[in-house]
Amino acid sequence: MIHTTLMKTLGIRHPVILAPMGGVSGGRLAAAVSNAGGLGLVGGGYGDPAWLDTELAIAAKAATQPWGVGLITWTANQQRVEQCLRYGPAAFMLSFGDPRPYARAIKAAGCALICQVQDLAGALLARDAGADIVVAQGTEAGGHGGLRSTFPLVPAVVDAVAPIPVAAAGGIADGRGLAAALMLGAQAALIGTRFYACSEALGSDEAKRRIAAGHGDETVRTRVFDIVRGYDWPAPYTGRALRNDFLQRWHEHEPELQTQAAALRDPFLSAAALGDCDTAMVWAGEAIDLIHDIPSAASLLASIVAQAESQIRQAHAALAL
Amino acid sequence: MIHTTLMKTLGIRHPVILAPMGGVSGGRLAAAVSNAGGLGLVGGGYGDPAWLDTELAIAAKAATQPWGVGLITWTANQQRVEQCLRYGPAAFMLSFGDPRPYARAIKAAGCALICQVQDLAGALLARDAGADIVVAQGTEAGGHGGLRSTFPLVPAVVDAVAPIPVAAAGGIADGRGLAAALMLGAQAALIGTRFYACSEALGSDEAKRRIAAGHGDETVRTRVFDIVRGYDWPAPYTGRALRNDFLQRWHEHEPELQTQAAALRDPFLSAAALGDCDTAMVWAGEAIDLIHDIPSAASLLASIVAQAESQIRQAHAALAL
Secondary structure, three states: OOOOHHHHHHOOOOOEEEOOOOOOOOHHHHHHHHHOOOEEEEEOOOOOHHHHHHHHHHHHHHOOOOEEEEEEHHHOOHHHHHHHHOOOOOEEEEEOOOOHHHHHHHHHOOOEEEEEEOOHHHHHHHHHHOOOEEEEEOOOOOEEEOOOOHHHHHHHHHHHHOOOOEEEEOOOOOHHHHHHHHHOOOOEEEEOHHHHOOOOOOOOHHHHHHHHHOOHHHEEEEOHHHHHHOOOOOOOOEEEEEOOHHHHHHOOOHHHHHHHHHHHHHHHHHHHHOOOOOOOOOEOOHHHHHOOOOOOHHHHHHHHHHHHHHHHHHHHHHHOO | OOOOHHHHHHOOOOOEEEOOOOOOOOHHHHHHHHHOOOEEEEEOOOOOHHHHHHHHHHHHHHOOOOEEEEEEHHHOOHHHHHHHHOOOOOEEEEEOOOOHHHHHHHHHOOOEEEEEEOOHHHHHHHHHHOOOEEEEEOOOOOEEEOOOOHHHHHHHHHHHHOOOOEEEEOOOOOHHHHHHHHHOOOOEEEEOHHHHOOOOOOOOHHHHHHHHHOOHHHEEEEOHHHHHHOOOOOOOOEEEEEOOHHHHHHOOOHHHHHHHHHHHHHHHHHHHHOOOOOOOOOEOOHHHHHOOOOOOHHHHHHHHHHHHHHHHHHHHHHHOO
8 A cells, every 4th residue: 555645634545636627527526536545626617606516515425535626726716715615625726827815715624725736836836825735737637737747847846845745647547657656756646537538527428438549649738629618728728638620620720710719619619518529629638548448436546556556566576686 | 776678688787878969978978877887878969970980989989888879860871870880889779750761770780779759659660660679758858859748658658569668768867757767667767968967978067057057947849949050850849948048039939030040050050169058059858957966977877776766665665554
């Protein structure tokens, strides 16, 4: 069994955190990850209050172990933070923006404050905000992210925010990745795309099928899906998605898309609601090369942890040869 | 002591390969890395024959252990490959382009063929070329590289080319990175920027000083320095460099730079020859956050290996708690 300080802080049995993927990490998936010994985080996305009420209630009811919630910081507000806190999460993650306006309310509620950062400057801001845990997220992550890569970012953040525990995010989809994250000085892995292709995840079956079949060479960071949906993400954040027809048409034609976005929005959202993955985005990280099935969250988590332990044992045994 | 099949293939005592950095990895640095138990590779860059003769002769004379050479594949030709082979390298690395035209001559000379790749498609090409070792290089690397990141690329390449041994490159500057690379399934780390800031490296003292002082947030992938020098690198390759005055002026103004490149070339090359790092590029990977000194190659290599072993031992000890 792997043991880290971060696990004690969160009261979890395995060093695995579910990324709070908007529209994907619902209450059922979050509770499944928590009940299997990790930390499940409901993905609050852009903060739709009705969706949050539904999914937070599911998580609160189904989880027998600590669970949490995550919001996109630049779209959050005090009202939304308080709505989430009413459901009694043990952990609250903020990502993409300055966490300081919400830190006091979160910590006053007894929640562990998890701040996800994409560069060293963000890590220092998280430390100043009083983060209990810092997540260093590399650009290889699916969905929104920044410019730095996981491999060099994690140890740099570990050194910069010590003794605050750090989790690694971006590019981790199996036990090899979890073991590597621990070697870099992280105390847990935050995993997104791999849990998207899980039976408990929200999102269409076709999206899950494409993740299980796709390759990392086919993912790209883009603003296309934010532009068409009318989300004004601040620089440097973009979303990593699998190439599909819509992306092929508009990627690197963003100025033209911007002029037509208003007219394209309703058809796009209708296609997305129908699960049309040729049009709607399938957020996916580069690590999809390692994803070949759509298991339950509990069996996935168990296999990731077992493989990580096996990698560590094998490396140690080889040292003694 | 770490043991891997790759080390047996190359006849080396430590799982560390010096990146063949053009103009930086000269014969003295390559021999120092090899004599310390790693594999030193002379960086052939754009294949200047006189420079190669000088540096290959130094390596051949100074190295008491296996050493090698690396060329940029798309600038190579049979004559240059044969020139290198005459100095008796034990290993020959090709990167950035199709290695197949040179594979036969290299392997016929008894050299281990090392192919560095930047994506999964390149890995399959390397396998078809008969590579003895495949290097999976992430975009966080200093100097030229591709789009994929080290963390998810390495295990994907390991799976794709098995049983060919894989080395990890990009973002590795200390023992944490070496240990993480091993967990991902790599059998060695190929390290560039960290060895640039070594006493035996060619390159100006000011460049080494900037690497030791710089931060990963300050590096960027760019075509600016290729355009001004007149090197027509094929897509998707760009060079990662530290931000400086020249880069600030021209990055994201590439079309304008293209029109002025002919006039700017001589002043640029003169500044570079004088070690003016406000103008000339300082290639640097994202891992420079982890670099704070300019040691000898031998002491650096020893400390990287010792830290990697320590990380593995600590993780194993924590399992048993």
